[in-house]
Amino acid sequence: MGKGKIAAQCSHAAVGAFEKAQKKDPESLKIWQSTGQAKIALKTDSLEEIKQINDNAKKLGLITSMIRDAGRTQIAANSITVLGVGPAPKDIIDKVTGHLKLL
Template identity: 55%
Template sequence: MAVCSFMTSVRRVVSQHHQLKLVIVVRQDLKMGKGKIAAQCSHAAVSAYKETMKRDPQALKAWESAGQPKIILQCKDSRELDTLHEHSRAIGLTALLVRDAGRTQLMAGSTTVLSIGPGPSDKIDIVSGHLKLL
């Protein structure tokens, strides 16, 4: 009975939050290798998960129940990444910048990727809908 009650609760949260997703935006001007991009996106996903767990655990459960949709997009440079970050936060989305430790390809402190969400797809699309897929 507890599982049934939990699933009913999750379905209610999903319907309240509509469709949820996590978007990760990768800077293209850094010319990161595939492995570096994968590592930076992983940092972004884990950080977004932890932050959403603190801010909105019900939305996190709903996102998990929906299959944890993730979209990887690209932007041209740090200026565009910063603008996306500011816009996301201004409309109430969880948005986190990832900065490189500087152990391999990049200078320490280089901003590499931005996570937006997990959050409502329609709200995230306001910020990132114009970006191209990586």
């Protein structure tokens, strides 16, 4: 994916996670909003790793937002492109993403 496409996909994940947090965990969302709304872009080596992170995050009760592309530009339709995790305390998110490198 090009830089603009990555940015758009990450934005979709952030919005999706925000919407889920409004319903599932509004208290954590309020804390996140009042403490700077941290967002970090990380990279994985494979689709399988994205799926494993998603599974691990869900086991810890974290909100996730898995994004599938519509296929209108650079990516095949229905391809998983990005996974949003959180909002949640950094120490909990690090349990599932702490091994990843910055994008």
